[in-house]
Every structure is written in C-alpha cells, then in structure tokens.
Amino acid sequence: MKWIYRISGIVSIVTLWGLLHYFHIVSALVLPSPTEVLFSLMTAYQDIVFWQDIFYTILRTLSGFSIGTIAGIFIGLIMGYSEKMYDMLEFIVDFFRSIPATALFPLFMIAFGIEDASKIALAAWTCALVMTVNTMSGVHSAKQLRIKAARTLHIRGMTLLRKIIVPEALPHIAAGARIALSLALIVIIVTEMFIGTNEGLGKRITEKQQIFAIADIYVAIITTGLIGYALNRCALAIEKRALHWHGK
Numbered sequence: 001m002k003w004i005y006r007i008s009g010i011v012s013i014v015t016l017w018g019l020l021h022y023f024h025i026v027s028a029l030v031l032p033s034p035t036e037v038l039f040s041l042m043t044a045y046q047d048i049v050f051w052q053d054i055f056y057t058i059l060r061t062l063s064g065f066s067i068g069t070i071a072g073i074f075i076g077l078i079m080g081y082s083e084k085m086y087d088m089l090e091f092i093v094d095f096f097r098s099i100p101a102t103a104l105f106p107l108f109m110i111a112f113g114i115e116d117a118s119k120i121a122l123a124a125w126t127c128a129l130v131m132t133v134n135t136m137s138g139v140h141s142a143k144q145l146r147i148k149a150a151r152t153l154h155i156r157g158m159t160l161l162r163k164i165i166v167p168e169a170l171p172h173i174a175a176g177a178r179i180a181l182s183l184a185l186i187v188i189i190v191t192e193m194f195i196g197t198n199e200g201l202g203k204r205i206t207e208k209q210q211i212f213a214i215a216d217i218y219v220a221i222i223t224t225g226l227i228g229y230a231l232n233r234c235a236l237a238i239e240k241r242a243l244h245w246h247g248k
Helices: 002-022 034-044 048-081 083-097 101-112 116-140 144-152 157-194 201-210 214-242
Strands: none
Touching: 002 034, 034 214, 048 083, 048 116, 048 157, 048 201, 048 214, 083 116, 101 116, 101 157, 116 157, 157 201, 157 214, 201 214
C-alpha cells in the first residue's frame, strides 16, 4: 500500500506545479510547465552525454563517500574508545564541522587543483566529519553492562572493540553513512557548478542557467533528486541486510 501513498504524493506535487504555472502565479521563467519539463526529461534521457554527466557525478560522489567514510569510522572509533584521544580531538572535530564545506572551496582548489581530486577531497572531508561524530556517538552508546561483562571475562583491546563495541556502534554508523552519502552528492553537485569540470550534473545546471534553458535545469535537478533517492534506498537495503539483528 505504501506505493499508493507515494504516487499520490507525486501526483499532488505535479498538480500543484501545473496550477501554479497555468494561473501564472509563478513566472514561467522560474517555473516552466510540467509537460515542458517532461518533454525535456525524455529528450535528455536519450542523450549519451547526459548519461555521461550522471555517471561522473555518481562516480565522484561514491569516491568521496568511500574515502570519507573509512577515515571517519577510523577516527570515530579511536575517539570513542580512548578518552585521551577524545579530549585531544573533540575541539578540532567540532570546530571543523561547524565550517560550511563551501567556505573551504578556495583552499581545496589550491591544494588539489580544479580537477576531480578537489571535488572528491571536499566530499570526503564532509563525509569524514559526519562519520566521525556518528561513529563516536555509537561507541559511547555501547551498553556498559556488556563491556563490563566482557572485561570480566578478560576480553580487552582489539577483541573488545571488534566483538562488542563495533557491533553496538553499527546502527549509529549506518545512520551516519546515509547522511554522509546525501551530503557527498550535494558537495559534488555544488563543486561541479563552481569549481568547473567537463562533465557532471552540476556543470549541466550551470550551462543551462547561462542560456536560460529553465526546463533543462529542472531536468538536472530532478535527476539529482532521483540519484539521491536511489543511493539512499541502496544504503537502506544494505543496512537492513547487515543489521538484521538490530532491534531484536
């Protein structure tokens, strides 16, 4: 039954969109008709260049997400497990996660250039901060009774981390991964728009904006949303399979 509600929600949004356009409540320069966007969508999906843009955007997103997730989990486990490391790094992590990623564009361009490395690095940076905080929170939320019981049985060090603490932290890590994945896509789209590239959905949005092809801008935006939704569903499916024991 869920699909009925999802379809009805989409139909409601498209209907409202059509009414706003038909009665000129919103200028056509800002909001073209749904049929115009649908036609542009069908045309774009027959263009190999458009699919190349999608491919490169997804590739950069997953690259930055993977690097940032690995780094963030590693740092988060260290900070969560060691009070000394937490005290040492807590201010640094909170300081940098308070700075918008867009403010770091110039530094990343200087450090990594204007090619893919700077885009992926900035996405990885953003993901690493999210994963660090979520992993650390997951470690801290581990049931102390289980940890004390394990230590009573002389389970310590890496064995304690691997068998007790990491499994307890996995739900928090999984939740952080979904957030990080969405943020990685956002950062990649924005960097494609402003740092410059030869391919990518962000580049396409900028190009279409320069020639006032508004319907094509909506096509790129809708496609970005569909990619984000698909990635999130994949992440949820993996999480459900990997954490089938959680909550039981």
